[in-house]
Amino acid sequence: MKMLIIGGTGGMGQWFTKFFLHHDYEVIVWGSSGKTEIADQMGVEFASDLDKAIAEADVVIITVPIDITARVIRETAPKMKQGSLLMDLTSIKAEPVNAMKEYAPEDVEILGTHPMFGPSIPTLQGQIVIMSPIEGRCDRWFPIMHDLFEKSGAHIEIIDPEEHDRFVSVVQGLTHFAYITIGTTFKSLDFDISKSRRFMSPVYEIMVDFVGRILGQNPYLYAHIQMKNEQVLKVHEAFINECRLLSNIVKEQDTEAFCNKMTEAAAHFKDTASALHRSDKLINSKIAEFEEMIASVGKERGLLHNYSGVTHVGTIEKVTPRTVTISRGDRTVSLRTENVRLLSDAELKKWKIGNLTHPVRDISVLIPSGADPETIEKVISCDESIVSVSIIDIYSGISDDRLSTTYRITILGDLPAAKVQKDIENMLYGLGCSIRGHDPI
Structure with missing residues (x-):
């Protein structure tokens, strides 16, 4: 399916470009700003000939400022091919739907759509998408789009444009x-x-x-x-x-x-009790996060700054209602508590994997007869100290029929490599392996 997104270099346009790419649409974008570099970053084509792109598209999506949506529909709809779909992503529905009804040929289907979210959300999961299908004008494409959004986790609401x-x-x-x-x-x-x-x-x-x-x-x-x-x-x-x-x-x-x-x-x-309960959850989540920060004093944690996107990793030194102080080496930073989020342990490890230099060690062992080298590899990879593990050599020319296997382990960069290596060797010894060259201690 070929899709053209007019306004595809804007915030919502980029979000839906990535969404439809993920669902195997061939997406082309166009924007009045001519920002071809945004199309390049997303790995899609920028429409150099807009009229040609409109005429060839199976689906055309309009996601432009509200005040020019009707004009863009008026200029776009008559150029679309038979059997194609024209849909908008505008926060109002009556004006764009009326424009589509007026200017789209009878053999072009139309679908008014309003995503009730902004481009900062990661997925459609749990989000509301409002659709305004017009009877007799969206028989083929409405079920396709409805199912696509719903299977992606969205809740679909059907409503007429005026309502x-x-x-x-x-x-x-x-x-x-x-x-x-x-x-x-x-x-x-x-x-x-x-x-x-x-x-x-x-x-x-x-x-x-x-x-x-x-x-x-x-x-x-x-x-x-x-x-x-x-x-x-x-x-x-x-x-x-x-x-x-x-x-x-x-x-x-x-x-x-x-x-x-x-x-x-x-x-x-009517239901003030439920409103109280939901708002309590929101309030308590803020309190819980602050309490977790206080409990982290003296511990290594990661703090993501919500606005700059910078991650600060170090020891939490002090927490007040206004600021949190974190230090690493000889560097200390104070950040506003409302501007940061604590990383989970998994997020912190992911940051370390991407930002630290990790030592590599090779460990050669004789594994028990009948044991599977790849199973032992998986056991090693479960250790939280290990970034990755791979088998780099297997040799079978041993007199007692045991396989000689060399595992290459990458150790998390802020841990003592020698100690981690010794711990892994002892683990292997416990699995019945013999460390070639020396005995475990």
């Missing part, structure tokens, strides 16, 4: 509007957010992190989500009206009115 936009006007429109407004209120108050973290509760910390997460994204994307969905302004009006009502209740010191408002909202919300 999608009504829900998303709250799910995204209200949520983003509220968080961005909190951020602009911080600015208006000249409020010191960093200093406020000294007095934070877990709920406040999580809220501030979500505000920062939104503010740190592409502002044009969020502007278009607010401005291109016709349902959003009604949501804004309701939200602002409720803000005024509550503010007036507070101003008038009307405790009963405030409590009634909150009680009525809780009754409408």
Whole structure:
């Protein structure tokens, strides 16, 4: 299957390029920026002739900014071949689906799609993908795409475009509007957010992190989500009206009115107990990570800096609610606790394998008669001190019919090589092997 992704050099375009490559599609990308180097990095072709690529593609995906999606559909759809599929990955659905219905020939199928995630997620596992198939316009391709996403772990929601936009006007429109407004209120108050973290509760910390997460994204994307969905302004009006009502209740010191408002909202919300449970899990996970950092004082650990991507490995010296100090040799670094993540033991070993220089040792043994050299190789590889092991020589010319086998072991670079070698030799001795040249101690 040939696929063209228009906008394929952007964040979501790159994510879906890699996804469809993994599922054996032949992917070509195009982007208005002309960044052919991004296509090269992904190992795909950049469409030098866009019209030709459109005409030859079995599937064309549009993943461009919301404000130009309808125009790109209008320019692309008429050039597509019979039996092909046109789909978009836009945060609104009514406008792009209507554009596809208007401009795509009758023999071209169309599928409105909205992935409810960003390009930072590693896989589709557990993610929601919304689809808006139009009856009679996606009979062949809808089952194919539905099954592909679902088998990759996604949860598929089917909804018509107008209903999608009504829900998303709250799910995204209200949520983003509220968080961005909190951020602009911080600015208006000249409020010191960093200093406020000294007095934070877990709920406040999580809220501030979500505000920062939104503010740190592409502002044009969020502007278009607010401005291109016709349902959003009604949501804004309701939200602002409720803000005024509550503010007036507070101003008038009307405790009963405030409590009634909150009680009525809780009754409408319905399942506050489950919400409390889920939010407790989120809060407790943050607390648990901090407690693990404290328990790691004096131990070797790895810390991944979430923003720079740099991994710091060393001994944890000190942990406070604000900073964690780690040292290695004569170098000591203090990092903000909210900016780092503890590596698991497996992740730490993987980092060491990729970043340290590892000594190599050869061990020659006589293995017991009838024993399998490869089975012994697998036993050696299970030792946590070993990066890799291989058989480099087998010789059968021994008088007692035992095989002489030489194992080449690569030892983790920060461990004492001589001790690890001796430990492996003793392990081999325990398996009935004889170490050629000397006896184990």
